[in-house]
Amino acid sequence: MPSKVPTCLPPNISLKFIKSYVNSGDLGCALQLFNKIPVPDLRSWTILITTHTKQGFPKEALKLYAELRLRKVEPDKLVLLAAVKACAASAHLANAMQIHEDAIRFGFSSDLLLGNALIDMYGKCNFFQGARKVFDEMPTKDVISWTSISACYVNCGLPGEALQVVRAMGSTGMKPNSVTVSSILPAISDLKYLNLGREIHGFVLRNGMSQNVFVTSGLVDMYANCFSLHQAQLVFDNMSKRDIVSWNVIITAHFSNGGCEKAVNLFHRMRSEGVNLNSASWNAVISGCIQHGKTEQALYLLAQMQDSGFKPNHVTIASLLPACTNLESLRGGKQIHAYSFRHRFIEDIMIATAMILMYAKCGDLELSQRVFSELPRRDTVAWNTIIMANSMHGNGKEALLLFQKMIDSGIKPNSVTFTGVLSGCSHSQLVQEAHSIFYSMSGNYLIEPDADHYSCMVDVLSRSGYLEEAYEFIQKMPIEPTASAWGALLGACRVYKNVELGQVAANKLFEIEPENPGNYILLSNIFVSAKMWLDASKIRKLMRDRGVTKAPGCSWVQVKNRVHTFVVGDKRNEQSNEIYRFLDELREKMRLAGYLPDTGFVLQDVDQEEKEELLCNHSERLAVAFGILNLNGESLVRVFKNLRICGDCHNAIKFMSKIIGVQITVRDNLRFHHFRDGLCSCRDFW
Known part of the structure; x- marks a missing residue:
């Protein structure tokens, strides 16, 4: 440790040195000096807890607070505030509840400032029950109290409750401020309440908030999410000052509403106007291009991003992997895998899962399985992906084995899980196993089969040659058979040369999806195989008459x-x-x-x-x-x-x-x- 740290100083002088070290950014020396003080005063505790949080070390801040309590030191309001902010930054619920108990124990439960901070802390911890308890027990509430509890509901995915809070706030006569407005706009976006959004916009104009960049950015996002892109663009164009967030919002809005070219043009305009781009800007335009099939343009922008000094982060990687998947670019996927490994992005389960899917769809099931086997933690999506990967490669028995391992590991299957397993059974002639899985859905897992599951069962029976059983299964389905179900039967009729059932299935498909050329081609092929040239010719003529064209192979x-x-x-x-x-x-x-x-x-x-x-x-x-x-x-x-x-x-x-x-x-x-x-x-x- 640095020798410049003084020793044996009086408490008031030690505090002065600690402040000096903190202000100069030397947290190490401040902590070293603090540890030499036999009985640090509360101000020293407060400064160090606050500084650790501000410098991005909230867990260390909470360790300091835990040490304070171990020493039987009674915290004051400022120490508690510092600890509450550390909890909010780390989103550590157990510590949050302990600090809340301390606030009550030491007589600060009625303090307005601390109460507001506790509400915000619980909101960051996604625990609205705790936030509501603090709010309800506060003897007095200000606009920050109402705004904090509303923001908590938004953060916890309860937009309806957030709006109720704001309405209740209005009934008390308390007027929302710009922070209230900017925090409630995401709730309106989630609920797609366009008319209410317009009312909020009017409130903003009447109360002089239209110059607040956070409010106007929120309005742009709200209008875009409510499918009013024209209004979103008008708000953006009338902004007197635009920050990087507002640019990113309008670009993302155009991508989300199908305006890929407009979004890219806005991105180039942003660059030409000298706006300081951030990683979110690059990620928005790269992922937007990929989602709209502009993969080559996305890769060009990726190169520009790196030339500009920005390194791809986990969001960039998560966007690029689907591009490699769609292009079946195993080479590109491996390069991204190597980059992710070097930068430890592979530890992100979302990226690792996308990697599993990419390798599977690019034809390398072995690498897909290797990535899965190295996952430190596996959620439902990861299990579903590896099951589906084996299914698409025809490894039905392996898909079943993975399903059983998933159950044994305590992960609950969902609807997608069963689609993957049944698909694997279909490609591997596992008829009895498919029957067992299908009928266990509602009986053992309380998941009612949907149209996809019924279609999978038709496919299982059809591919295995049980055409009559498949047709009977369709007729007994409790839901309306979809094109997938009839299509599975029609495809099997082509393989097994069953003209009669093929005609039945095809006629149903002509009603459900008359524009799908594949159905006409399959029935025509069935007729050709049976040497029924005249019937095949009639189907080709029917296609021409209806203007249906076949996609070239x-x-x-x-x-x-x-x-x-x-x-x-x-x-x-x-x-x-x-x-x-x-x-x-x-x-x-x-x-x-x-x-x-x-x-x-x-x-x-x-x-x-x-x-x-x-x-x-x-x-x-x-x-x-x-x-x-x-x-x-x-x-x-x-x-x-x-x-x-x-x-x-x-x-x-x-x-x-x-x-x-x-x-x-x-x-x-x-x-x-x-x-x-x-x-x-x-x-x-x-």
């Missing part, structure tokens, strides 16, 4: 930092000649290995040779070939497709994985397929 694969997209018969790629030559050579090897093209997946009525040629031009096969040609020493190819993988391509890729000796992962719009040594993880069931 496409597949994509990432090589290094570039995504390469393919459609059927694509020859735009610079390696097209090499791709087709490679597929031709491979086709002969596949024939020798036993591969026979399944031309039933060609929907045109053309000759056999042309059908085989068309199969070789499917987008997923082109993408796989391109990925293999550009392995660069790697042993895994990951391909993504926007539609269901073609059955013949599925068979062909199994042969390709065996002949080339590489693992091939294909994610279609239903699930992941992991091909290795001539086998697929789905066991030809998807």
Whole structure:
């Protein structure tokens, strides 16, 4: 410790030195001197507790107060105020209740200043019951008392109660101040009470509060949340002074209301006007761009953010991970993982959970499971995510095992949990297990199955070939069957070539979602498989008459930092000649290995040779070939497709994985397929 700290000074001189050290920012020396005082006076305790809180060490401040009480020192009002503020800063409820008891024990329960501080403390601790008790027992109340209890209700997620407090305040004749107004506006935003918000706006104008930046920023946010963006912009434009909060609020408001371009333009205007940006500004524009599908623009802004001297924080990371997930960018996700690990953001359960989902959706279930296994704490969302991750990769048994571990760990499942587990059962033919899980929902967990759960059960039965049972299940559903339920049955009718039930399901879907091209295509495919060409033609004509168009199938694969997209018969790629030559050579090897093209997946009525040629031009096969040609020493190819993988391509890729000796992962719009040594993880069931 520094030798400059004096010793054996009288109490009044020691206090003077402590104040000097505190004012110079040398808290260490102040504390060292304090510890040398045999009997410190209350002013020294107050100064050190207050300073620790102000410098961001509220827990240490509370330790000092605990030491004071251990020494049997009776606190005065100022010491108690300092301790209350430390509790508010640390949001430590147990300490808060103890200090409240001390305030009563030592005769300060009627003090207005301390009472207001106690209300604020309980509000910061999210304990409105304690705040209300203090408020009700106060013999006198001022505007701060009313404002504090109102703000407490807002902070505890009780906006209706907050408004009741403000109305009661008005009935006493006490007039709200600017702090009252700025604290109640979030409650109006939450409740979407636009008319009341307009009344508050009128009060602001009549009482000269329109120059208060906190009030006007709150008005902008209120109007935006009440879907009155035009009024929000008017308030913002008429502000005589705008701080960084008001800029961030209006930018976020435009993003939330679909005005991505307007929000980005405002961000650039803010920069051009020399406003000192903060991390919240960068996070608002980056996350807003990502939410609106402007991922490349978001990544460009991220680079600018770093060039400006701002480091991505946990909010930035939480925004970027969905972008990597949406782009299926495993490389980008790994870079963010490494950054998060170095800066200890991975300890944030929200970020870790987003990381689990990112790895799963990018095709690396092993890394997804590793992140989950390293979580120090697991909440319901984390368990749901890893269950869903295994389900989408076809690991139904693992999803069931994880569900049981979740229950054993004391975490209660919710509706999403059961959707994930039932989905896993569906992809793994676990019919009996699905039945057991489904009927345990209401019986064991008091969760009534919703439309998603019923649709999952239809999917379980349909995929396993129990088409009649699935149809009967739909007919007995206590709720109206959704498109998902009928769609599951229709898809299974395509697999199992059930024309009759396929027509029933399709006709229902034509009523529910007449604009969905997939339903028409599936029924047409069912007719084609049954050689019912005239019926298939009628369905195609029905599509044309209704103006329904089919989304073209496409597949994509990432090589290094570039995504390469393919459609059927694509020859735009610079390696097209090499791709087709490679597929031709491979086709002969596949024939020798036993591969026979399944031309039933060609929907045109053309000759056999042309059908085989068309199969070789499917987008997923082109993408796989391109990925293999550009392995660069790697042993895994990951391909993504926007539609269901073609059955013949599925068979062909199994042969390709065996002949080339590489693992091939294909994610279609239903699930992941992991091909290795001539086998697929789905066991030809998807």
